[in-house]
């Protein structure tokens with residue numbers, strides 16, 4: 001976390017997202033401020049609240065992408081939720097507080113993974129002993145009491161250990177006992193998956209766990225046994241305590257599609273549920289306590305980043321209280337032809353790179369000339385202008401269309417080199433691009 005300076009965060013985001021500098025800056029500062037707050041002395045630390053961010057911008061310009069990349073970057077518990085998921089509470093939606101529970105679950109996973117590293121050496125040592133026990137069960141033979149026999153056994157155990165360490169026994173099948181939660185047939189069996197995860201967790205706790213013996217290859221047994229030993233070595237209460245603390249102090253919740261909570265026509269009616277979600281969000285964003293299975297979580301210092309296209313609506317259509325909870329507003333800009341050009345080639349997951357890699361699996365050496373990428377970028381800009389502006393998503397449809405024939409036949413072209421140039425692109429797209437109605441359907 002210490003190394004995550006605002007500039008480092010922006011640089012990391014730059015590897016995947018073109019432009020949108022304001023948004024990158026804002027999230028970078030917000031994340032850094034979390035860290036700064038952590039360094040403060042107790043008294044003042046509690047006073048520094050997070051400054052939640054609202055990202056606005058047309059569809060397909062990188063809002064969700066920024067969130068996704070941020071997620072893999074920050075070493076903090078992070079969840080991304082769609083606001084629309086909560087609009088159907090009472091039917092089959094989830095209650096808004098569950099986002100905090102998900103965040104805590106994420107934090108618990110993180111802390112547990114860290115603690116596993118702490119006890120790894122001891123866990124592995126114990127696992128090795130258990131595996132040896134499985135491979136040569138300690139037999140109680142009468143007459144083996146004497147020192148000689150014990151010595152022999154010890155020697156062969158060491159021999160076995162050596163073979164184990166050298167990886168010779170990975171495929172040997174051994175019998176282990178695994179704990180399993182048994183769901184009683186009938187009552188729950190049908191609908192468990194459709195239940196709210198919180199409810200599921202609750203039910204699972206009620207279920208008796210049964211040990212079952214199974215024969216598995218040693219390589220799998222090692223994992224199971226290692227986990228079992230770690231369970232014994234890790235103090236679960238401490239894990240939860242640390243996780244709650246981390247959730248409260250560095251948790252980050254990304255609420256996507258928040259604009260979908262605005263009522264587009266101001267007439268009420270079917271919008272009760274959207275209004276309801278806004279109202280439910282308020283206390284969480286403002287700071288309250290959410291009760292989770294593992295304990296109470298305060299949300300005062302959780303950072304919220306919300307995003308929405310606000311197409312035909314504006315942040316002022318949100319409840320005034322909620323607007324005030326997102327003081328930092330950043331606007332993402334429309335993408336231009338030049339942006340498209342860069343998006344096609346620069347990011348680490350650029351579409352051209354993806355296609356080249358895909359074709360390589362068939363033995364086809366694909367290449368895009370500079371003018372082919374220009375042609376695609378121009379087309380994307382044109383079609384976005386003439387039909388509907390769907391941002392960078394347009395590039396996906398164009399790329400698919402360009403690659404269509406080759407994708408279908410690539411397996412027969414192993415060993416070929418295919419050069420995609422401007423003519424190749426135009427050849428596949430000019431009819432469609434020229435006809436507005438057609439491009440509405442196809443691109």
Ligand SMILES: Nc1ncnc2c1ncn2[C@@H]1O[C@H](COP(=O)(O)OP(=O)(O)OP(=O)(O)O)[C@@H](O)[C@H]1O
Pocket residue numbers: 016017018019020057058059060061062063064065066308309343347391392393
């Ligand atoms: N600035 C950008 N740089 C690189 N790729 C981008 C950029 N903007 C969008 N993309 C690509 O376009 C696709 C859609 O982007 P994204 O999901 O971020 O849109 P969004 O802004 O969340 O739109 P919506 O409002 O519809 O949810 C993704 O595949 C993403 O990689």
Ligand SMILES: [Mg+2]
Pocket residue numbers: 063064065256257
């Ligand atoms: Mg999105």
